[in-house]
Amino acid sequence: AQSVSQHNHHVILSEAASLELGCNYSYGGTVNLFWYVQYPGQHLQLLLKYFSGDPLVKGIKGFEAEFIKSKFSFNLRKPSVQWSDTAEYFCAVNVPGTYKYIFGTGTRLKVLA
Amino acid sequence: ETGVTQSPTHLIKTRGQQVTLRCSSQSGHNTVSWYQQALGQGPQFIFQYYREEENGRGNFPPRFSGLQFPNYSSELNVNALELDDSALYLCASSTGQKTYEQYFGPGTRLTVT
Numbered sequence: 001a002q003s004v005s006q007h008n009h010h011v012i013l014s015e016a017a018s019l020e021l022g023c024n025y026s027y028g029g030t031v032n033l034f035w036y037v038q039y040p041g042q043h044l045q046l047l048l049k050y051f052s053g054d055p056l057v058k059g060i061k062g063f064e065a066e067f068i069k070s071k072f073s074f075n076l077r078k079p080s081v082q083w084s085d086t087a088e089y090f091c092a093v094n095v096p097g098t099y100k101y102i103f104g105t106g107t108r109l110k111v112l113a
Numbered sequence: 114e115t116g117v118t119q120s121p122t123h124l125i126k127t128r129g130q131q132v133t134l135r136c137s138s139q140s141g142h143n144t145v146s147w148y149q150q151a152l153g154q155g156p157q158f159i160f161q162y163y164r165e166e167e168n169g170r171g172n173f174p175p176r177f178s179g180l181q182f183p184n185y186s187s188e189l190n191v192n193a194l195e196l197d198d199s200a201l202y203l204c205a206s207s208t209g210q211k212t213y214e215q216y217f218g219p220g221t222r223l224t225v226t
Contacts, residue, residue: 004155042219043117043217043219044203044205049214090155090156098169099146099161099168099169100161100171101146101156103155103156104155105153105154106153106155
């Protein structure tokens, strides 16, 4: 069965620090990969997505993610976080042509001003 | 463009009761998926509806059922509520059966006492 692992459950950073959140999935075939963000009191929003092509994907608000097929990973990065990045971040996997998304358990990021 | 809306925002029910949650999909979207997000967890796929037919189901018992209407709005019904059903219920809409990109609503917070 497919699964998604997010190893960091809680991350606390100071403003301007660099961010990397890990995401690993278990599925041997082609996948679509996503990062969603949930700001306090708001709904899930798409941060970035990877379907095919360049494994380095750029999203909104300065976020990027790199797909490394050999490691089954899709880590999220941001060079310099801001207080407004405080949120919960979810990695998700979809097998193309199927109806299901599999979400990770999320990483709560707190950025200290 | 109208986003995904859900009603009600919050709901408190007693164990054994039945509940109906509603979702209006984003304009132009004909596919609706429902997810359960327990506290501290990622969203778990319940089922998906495409053009009024159930298109796939996750590991949820039959007391979780749904409907999709000709205007592509949807309902999630849960019978014989249990305490563990307390969660945030999310609706997501997309175009077509290939769920490449979903747009989430704000969710309904269900509390079962």
